[in-house]
Amino acid sequence: QVQLVESGGGLVHTGGSLRLSCAASGRTFSRLAMGWFRQAPRKEREFVARISWTGVGIYYSDSVKGRFTISRGDGENTVYLEMNSLRPEDTAVYYCAADDSTVSVIARNVRYWGQGTQITVSS
Numbered sequence: 460q461v462q463l464v465e466s467g468g469g470l471v472h473t474g475g476s477l478r479l480s481c482a483a484s485g486r487t488f489s490r491l492a493m494g495w496f497r498q499a500p501r502k503e504r505e506f507v508a509r510i511s512w513t514g515v516g517i518y519y520s521d522s523v524k525g526r527f528t529i530s531r532g533d534g535e536n537t538v539y540l541e542m543n544s545l546r547p548e549d550t551a552v553y554y555c556a557a558d559d560s561t562v563s564v565i566a567r568n569v570r571y572w573g574q575g576t577q578i579t580v581s582s
């Protein structure tokens with residue numbers, strides 16, 4: 460069983476930056492594809508970014524492309540999400556996601572989830 464634990468959430472002003480981390484345990488890290496989703500109040504959980512187990516395959520949603528950067532630590536059970544130029548519409552609970560082959564952009568198809576961390580961007 461895979462456990463994912465996020466950290467790094469908080470409150471930031473518009474235009475600010477935050478860095479999220481997700482630590483995976485319970486399985487050999489290098490075999491997992493990982494990613495991030497977010498869920499704003501009264502909205503469905505939406506895809507943000509994903510990274511392959513090799514770290515080569517990276518994909519972003521259009522809403523964050525150019526502002527967010529996903530990466531993973533070599534040999535570490537951690538994936539990061541660097542968020543810059545934050546906007547009020549980025550306010551949401553951010554969830555770490557993982558899967559065996561690739562992280563789907565559809566939330567219901569993702570196998571492993573973290574508990575989530577709140578990001579609030581004030582205007």
